[in-house]
Amino acid sequence: MDLYEYQGKELFSRYGIPVSEGRLATTPEEAGSAAEALGGPVVVKAQVLTGGRGKAGGIKLAETPADAEERAREILGLDIRGHVVAKVWVERASEIANEYYLSLTFDRSAKRPLFMFTTQGGVDVEEVAASSPDALVRLHVHPLEGFQPWHGRRLVHDGGVTDPAERKQITAISGRLYAAFVGCEAMLCEINPLIVTTDGEVRALDSKFTVDDNALFRQPEIAAMRDAGAADPLEALAREKGVTYVKLDGDVGVLGNGAGLTMSTVDVVSFVGGRAANFCDLGGGGDAQGVVDALEVITSDSQVRAITFNIFGGITRCDEVARGILQALGQMGSELPVVVRLDGTNAEEGRRLLQAGPENVFVEATMLDGARKAVELAAAA
Amino acid sequence: MAILVDTDTRLVVQGLTGSEGRFHGLRNKAYGTNVVAGVTPGKGGQDVEGIPVFDSVAAAVREAGANTALVFVPAPFAADAIYEAVDSGVGTVVCITEGVPAHEMLRIHAYIAGRDVVLVGPNCPGVLSPGKANVGIIPAEIFREGSVGLVSRSGTLTYQIGHELTQLGLGNSTIVGVGGDPIVGTSFVDILALFEADPQTEQVVLVGEIGGDEEEKAGAFIEDEMTKSVVAYIAGFTAPPGKTMGHAGAIVSGSAGTAQAKKEALEARGIRVGTTPTETAGLVAELIRA
Numbered sequence: 001m002d003l004y005e006y007q008g009k010e011l012f013s014r015y016g017i018p019v020s021e022g023r024l025a026t027t028p029e030e031a032g033s034a035a036e037a038l039g040g041p042v043v044v045k046a047q048v049l050t051g052g053r054g055k056a057g058g059i060k061l062a063e064t065p066a067d068a069e070e071r072a073r074e075i076l077g078l079d080i081r082g083h084v085v086a087k088v089w090v091e092r093a094s095e096i097a098n099e100y101y102l103s104l105t106f107d108r109s110a111k112r113p114l115f116m117f118t119t120q121g122g123v124d125v126e127e128v129a130a131s132s133p134d135a136l137v138r139l140h141v142h143p144l145e146g147f148q149p150w151h152g153r154r155l156v157h158d159g160g161v162t163d164p165a166e167r168k169q170i171t172a173i174s175g176r177l178y179a180a181f182v183g184c185e186a187m188l189c190e191i192n193p194l195i196v197t198t199d200g201e202v203r204a205l206d207s208k209f210t211v212d213d214n215a216l217f218r219q220p221e222i223a224a225m226r227d228a229g230a231a232d233p234l235e236a237l238a239r240e241k242g243v244t245y246v247k248l249d250g251d252v253g254v255l256g257n258g259a260g261l262t263m264s265t266v267d268v269v270s271f272v273g274g275r276a277a278n279f280c281d282l283g284g285g286g287d288a289q290g291v292v293d294a295l296e297v298i299t300s301d302s303q304v305r306a307i308t309f310n311i312f313g314g315i316t317r318c319d320e321v322a323r324g325i326l327q328a329l330g331q332m333g334s335e336l337p338v339v340v341r342l343d344g345t346n347a348e349e350g351r352r353l354l355q356a357g358p359e360n361v362f363v364e365a366t367m368l369d370g371a372r373k374a375v376e377l378a379a380a381a
Numbered sequence: 382m383a384i385l386v387d388t389d390t391r392l393v394v395q396g397l398t399g400s401e402g403r404f405h406g407l408r409n410k411a412y413g414t415n416v417v418a419g420v421t422p423g424k425g426g427q428d429v430e431g432i433p434v435f436d437s438v439a440a441a442v443r444e445a446g447a448n449t450a451l452v453f454v455p456a457p458f459a460a461d462a463i464y465e466a467v468d469s470g471v472g473t474v475v476c477i478t479e480g481v482p483a484h485e486m487l488r489i490h491a492y493i494a495g496r497d498v499v500l501v502g503p504n505c506p507g508v509l510s511p512g513k514a515n516v517g518i519i520p521a522e523i524f525r526e527g528s529v530g531l532v533s534r535s536g537t538l539t540y541q542i543g544h545e546l547t548q549l550g551l552g553n554s555t556i557v558g559v560g561g562d563p564i565v566g567t568s569f570v571d572i573l574a575l576f577e578a579d580p581q582t583e584q585v586v587l588v589g590e591i592g593g594d595e596e597e598k599a600g601a602f603i604e605d606e607m608t609k610s611v612v613a614y615i616a617g618f619t620a621p622p623g624k625t626m627g628h629a630g631a632i633v634s635g636s637a638g639t640a641q642a643k644k645e646a647l648e649a650r651g652i653r654v655g656t657t658p659t660e661t662a663g664l665v666a667e668l669i670r671a
Contacts, residue, residue: 025424109594112487142491143488144460144491214483216484218457248619258537259561259628260536260590260628261591261614262626263620263631264541264614264616264657267616267640268657270618279620279624281627313411314540343544344520366659368659
């Protein structure tokens with residue numbers, strides 16, 4: 001789960017990482033009063049779960065409260081890479097002397113948390129890694145050792161920070177960032193830029209914070225930060241119904257059982273010249289209610305012209321799945337063409353049941369044929 | 382032979398008295414797996430259709446001689462169950478549970494490194510050696526005994542490919558689901574090493590998916606260390622970046638972990654990659670006939 005900048009900063013602040021004082025606003029007027037309360041020049045920042053805000057005009061400086069209100073009016077409602085801005089963060093403007101970069105990521109390959117630090121902040125870190133790899137310090141932390149002050153000393157020393165006061169602050173911030181990373185069960189905590197003000201104070205000017213979905217059951221405060229309005233409406237509906245669903249941009253609805261098989265089905269649809277409208281995983285089973293919920297989500301997408309079901313019956317028998325599909329279609333009354341491919345335990349019985357079903361149900365013997373037929377039907381619709 | 386589980390397996394099921402644990406534990410037993418014990422704290426002394434239940438894994442090891450543990454406990458308690466199994470001295474732990482927090486797995490992975498234990502999973506279908514033992518939730522009926530080792534990050538996709546192999550008249554030595562989480566106990570490379578050393582296994586099918594770099598590491602291992610032929614399949618060519626595709630670990634992060642990159646990395650090392658599950662099974666058949 002990705003957090004907004006202001007949510008990440010709230011967590012930073014709880015762990016003792018300095019951030020600029022700010023207020024959240026959802027209307028231009030609120031932004032104006034936030035600027036009033038903060039006093040002096042402020043920065044109005046779009047809160048969206050995507051990068052590239054600055055270039056898209058989502059971050060603006062305002063000298064006065066009236067100015068802040070105007071800037072918020074421009075930013076609210078802006079479409080940034082498909083994300084419409086509904087909230088802005090108004091924070092006290094900073095006098096910046098230097099911009100650094102500090103992050104902790106979940107390094108799957110090394111199976112350890114990875115610190116990255118560079119004094120070339122404010123830019124894309126992948127660019128720094130590519131153009132001047134020596135400027136980027138990479139340091140793993142052993143999960144059972146945890147953060148030790150030497151990690152912080154290594155980061156600032158190898159990163160080439162010479163000022164003793166800066167070194168001290170960054171060492172402390174790196175320890176606190178590690179505590180936030182572990183305490184919040186994050187997959188990513190990124191501060192870009194980590195600024196040094198003209199007064200020599202080190203602060204997080206931005207935050208990128210991603211928390212492990214599997215840990216949300218024991219991170220209730222973070223789970224409560226989820227903004228249902230930010231998700232794609234179809235994905236929000238799926239979440240509500242407990243359906244594993246990812247919206248894609250084609251016209252062939254895809255349902256499979258199991259993540260791998262479903263991903264493979266989406267690939268095969270594309271391989272035969274079509275485009276999947278979604279990824280939808282029924283899970284290992286395939287009971288009628290699960291099928292009804294999934295179909296409801298898939299058919300809510302007006303782009304869908306045909307649906308391909310790809311079911312491999314293991315412990316769940318194909319005849320049970322076929323009954324579930326027929327019951328679901330009966331309940332739904334959908335007339336969209338549905339192509340079903342069943343394989344595995346009791347597949348023949350399942351196919352026989354479906355062949356005797358409604359006219360918009362087509363039975364195919366293989367995954368490839370099922371995808372081909374659905375693509376053909378979608379094109380003809 | 383076969384790997385990880387066989388006729389010497391003496392299985393303890395952690396969570397045997399729960400609905401999933403009971404259903405699959407009894408299925409594993411019906412298949413012929415030597416299920417010697419169950420563990421549910423507080424229910425020691427009871428039994429599940431004749432399988433004795435103990436309060437701790439240590440008691441199951443001491444009193445029933447368990448050497449392999451199968452974890453079916455819910456995600457909030459799974460890490461505890463894995464540590465308990467490891468600390469009780471079993472040699473193999475298979476964790477089916479989905480939803481174990483990634484930070485728990487970071488610590489568990491570091492904890493078991495260097496210990497004499499193999500952890501398969503979590504979020505995996507388990508391990509099946511056809512004709513010998515089934516530990517987990519793999520539907521054994523669709524597989525036959527044979528010479529093809531199968532290792533995968535996915536469940537039903539593995540069944541699909543196994544089923545296609547069966548229809549081509551081929552069988553499997555062992556099927557291992559390593560799990561769909563970002564960090565799992567046993568990686569592709571660990572399993573490939575076991576297959577390379579296993580006399581029953583003659584060819585291997587590797588089923589990967591988007592996310593991480595375990596397929597790339599496997600490619601290097603296959604080229605440098607293996608004499609047996611390996612065929613691969615990768616799922617998720619059309620997955621958009623930044624979206625978790627069902628498995629917690631199936632995510633393209635920025636430009637890292639794409640199916641295309643994995644395919645290219647494997648092919649660059651001379652490993653054939655099927656475009657569909659059917660074609661992949663066909664490639665194995667070609668290898669065997671060749």
